[in-house]
Amino acid sequence: MDGDVTERQYAAIPIRVRNGHLQVMLITSRETRRWVVPKGWPEKKLNARGVAANEAFEEAGLIGTIHKKPIGTFHYFKVMPSGKRLPCAVDAYLFEVERELEDWPEKGQRERRWVSPSEAALMVAEGGLVSILLSLASMAAHEDL
Template sequence: MLVSEPPSTSCEATERQYAAIPVRIRDGHLQVMLITSRETRRWVVPKGWPEKKLNARGVAANEAFEEAGLIGTIHKKPLGTFHYFKVMPSGKRLPCAVDAYLFEVERELEDWPEKHQRERRWVSPSQAALMVAEGGLVSILLSLASMAVDEEG
């Protein structure tokens, strides 16, 4: 569906992560949940590293629960892939490719594992695109915004 942005030419190796793009319909409008990262407090989507006991979709759904307190249904195919540099505690910048899955939120918990480490906010896909820093994630969010307009109009 989406063309992912090419990795930076300076990337020697790319690590893989999996993300959930949490969505809901409120008053007839599509909304996306963004959360803050723990270290830099940037607006991001829930994402994490591969885990031996979970497939890619399972990792994304698990991160939505741990980082944002969300329970829902994850789609089978990624909406797209975005790239960013994960800054490690050592200061090293690790190039990452993130497969992003649509996550339809069914329940939003009042308490969750990382509640005291993050802020969460529901916004329109267009507003979410303005809040995140990763270009490929912006593209994915804008594609959601255009799909929402197509369905409404």
């Protein structure tokens, strides 16, 4: 991205079907309030899928099933408290939501919203995530999920 070492993160793309239509949950980031998907840094005790599922729980209060393989990878710059921009590659896993909790660890720090994949693509800023969401919209239209 700009010659620096790229850090790795893992994301969950929470999905559900309502009235025959696929929906994606977006959440707001804590600092900038941008619309994002739950994501986090590698953890010693969890594999990539475990990290993504754990972030869906901590950041959005979701319980469900994480897919085995990433649906895609997107890149963005994480702005650190120092102002440094850290290039990150994020492996994104579909996360089929089974339960939405009323209370969760970061409830007071974030908003969450269910939208169509196309609407989600218009709300997020990361180009690679936009592409993943648009491919999800296309798959849903062709029932390839």
